[in-house]
Amino acid sequence: MTKFWRTVPVAVLALAVAACGADEPKATLELSGALPDKVPNGTTLRLGDPQLQAIIGAAGLDKELTDAGVKVEWANISGGPQSIQAFRADKLDCSSVADIPSLFAAWTGTSTKIVFQSVTVDPLEHPIYKLGVAPGVSVSSLADLKGKKIAYSAGQAQGALVLRVLQKAGLSQKDVQLVELTSTGDSYVTALGSKSVDVAPIGAQNIKIYEAKYPGATSIGTGIRDDASTLYCLTSAVSNAEKAAALKVYVRVRTKALLWANDHEAEVAKAYYVDTQGLSEADAKAVVEITGDKAIPSTWDAAIVRLQETANLLSQEQNHDKLDVNTLVDRRFEKVQAEAAGSQVVTGDAA
Structure with a gap:
């Protein structure tokens, strides 16, 4: 795996960021370039990540976003059909999905990149x-x-x-x-x-x-591992230097929120399942217990292997073109989330 973990020099930006003027071109970032550390004031991310929105608020981690200069416009969108439609209309930058939407986005002409991978602890014991x-x-x-x-x-x-x-x-x-x-x-x-x-x-x-x-x-039960959970973004978002810097912050915050949720089941049950999904307290508690704890893998290798196997199966069964899933993954964010997880990172992958 090629590793990138330094501030990108101004020289690698394809365009200079204008200090003012809405019509000025935005700075672009090569997909092989290091993620910028500094978020320009007012940088906005349009995110369809409703469950994590609730968890981030309950954990008080929204302050970390604002302190870093990241403004989030939340959309009540998740899953493949809604997110791909919003991407095509340029109404969304990123969305929480399983692994399949990234494949179908590629097969239907929408360029996206996966910037976040999480796994379920004991996935066969806690199927989705x-x-x-x-x-x-x-x-x-x-x-x-x-x-x-x-x-x-x-x-x-x-x-x-x-x-x-x-x-x-x-x-x-x-x-x-x-x-x-x-x-x-x-x-x-x-x-x-x-x-x-x-x-x-x-x-x-x-x-x-x-x-x-x-x-x-x-x-x-299916007896099949089905715990793939990602955040995928328009390629145009991760190649925008401003949004890439904001996404680096968001991936860190999202990692912390996901791990915080493991130890705060009651708060998650109320903040998301009761307050936003309308479940009763008893049903919300049962849902949280069923879904199981989440983990951050130290490497995305195993997840990418599983995604390639799925792409191969769908290509065969649904007559899609062959697809190299490595083109769908932005591994610059791999180290971002692993470092944010710290000692709680799972070596390799949960099995």
Whole structure:
């Protein structure tokens, strides 16, 4: 891994930053150039990172952003479809997603870079998704998926998970009926409840709610690691010297907030799940316990290997062009978050 950790000299900037004048060109930064340390006053980041927004506020880390000169315009956006649409409209700089949206952004002509990677401690013990099974449908193992109608969204993490589940079960797309359905809100839960589909990946935190709402509803685990969690940004944002400097600060703050959340479950439950998502205190507490602690890896090597494997699978199953995922990752931020994590960084990667 090539390491960059020094202040970028003014000479490497493609354009000089004007002291004033809205029409003056912004400073650009080569993607191989070191991240600047100083944030020009008034630099704004447009972020779709709602959960971390709540956690940063609860932890009091928002002051660290303002003290560094970073202004954030928060957007209630996360996930692939919303973020890619906002990127194309130039309404957003970065968004929190799993790993799949970066692939689909590339395949559909939107240039992005991943600037943050986190993992779940004991990921198989704390899966992001389980397979919800419609009332009256018998599925007790992955082999039972044969012949079933499965909710599927090609451009989302849930869609990739379905393909990986089929691969693990020794099944192909021809062995099941994939029902195209974008996962937004409780759309998958509703589809299961109405028996429009037999099976759908549901966030683990929603399984109890689903099973309580629909008598006879069940669920099974996938046995597949699905904990990819990233922040990805428009390439134009990370190649803007001002925004790159602000992102360096934000990645540090985001790292601290994520680790703070591990030791402050009650505060996270209230700040995000109760106050912004409208869950009851009991449900919020259960969600936090289900999701498990997060960790910052010392290296992104393992995450990149997993992303390449997923890209290869999607390329094969969905007829996309071959893609080298190294082109989607901005490893300048790898050391930024590792240093912010300090002694809490996970050597290598959680397994």
